């Protein structure tokens with residue numbers, strides 16, 4: 413089982429990995445972005461998914477060093493892809509932030525340092541936060557979001573619609589993007605309620621000039637429906653799985 417001790421050892425032994433799931437603009441063959449997703453490669457056990465250790469890391473505070481490591485890794489990797497492959501010249505990266513990271517007083521300074529060290533332009537980094545993080549302490553949240561925005565990074569609301577959604581924070585907070593939770597995408601073609609929710613989120617995002625990404629796209633029917641509804645960005649197993657960095661180039665269309 414995963415314990416604080418085993419997680420500390422994993423960090424010391426360099427067993428964490430970052431995989432990248434491409435995000436596509438519908439109709440374009442090369443991804444416009446990638447989402448960084450941490451994994452733990454345990455010897456003898458194999459890949460441990462983040463659900464099995466991120467909550468523990470949050471609880472014991474290890475999410476701060478782990479999150480910083482993921483951020484540094486991801487920025488460095490994406491800066492390299494942008495420089496080395498013409499198909500990825502405009503690539504962006506999104507990194508997930510948990511509540512504890514978001515509340516960390518050194519977050520903004522750390523991100524500024526990582527951006528500078530990696531050479532990645534700030535507008536190419538997106539931070540994904542969930543709705544529950546936003547509701548924690550509204551004034552502190554707003555101050556942090558504005559400081560991050562001042563750096564030039566992009567802000568996304570992840571798993572939109574599944575938390576304690578309050579539409580008022582779309583108005584109050586400087587958000588750039590909404591990610592439609594994959595549970596809604598899953599029912600898009602078969603469930604009238606899911607269709608209505610997805611339609612409403614896309615309509616809201618487009619009317620407010622926010623970008624909107626559909627997550628968890630697994631079928632052609634879902635993708636077609638999303639395009640008809642005016643969604644322009646998508647990620648999911650239909651398009652590409654989370655992928656180790658050395659296999660990302662193989663997902664791209666032929667060069668030229």
Ligand code: G
Nearest residue numbers: 448449450461462463466479482508509510
């Ligand atoms: O990668 P997977 O597909 O299994 O992700 C499961 C959950 O773990 C998702 O909610 C995702 O946001 C979260 N997660 C993945 N990578 C990171 C990370 O680097 N930091 C944080 N805080 N959460 C992550």
Ligand code: G
Nearest residue numbers: 508570571627628629630647648649650654
């Ligand atoms: O909470 P967050 O959106 O960050 O979670 C991303 C998670 O979703 C990762 O665990 C990733 O592996 C998973 N994921 C990505 N695409 C799909 C998909 O098409 N179907 C399913 N079921 N999960 C997906």
Ligand code: MN
Nearest residue numbers: 447508540570
């Ligand atoms: Mn995410």
Ligand code: NA
Nearest residue numbers: 570571591627
């Ligand atoms: Na999500």
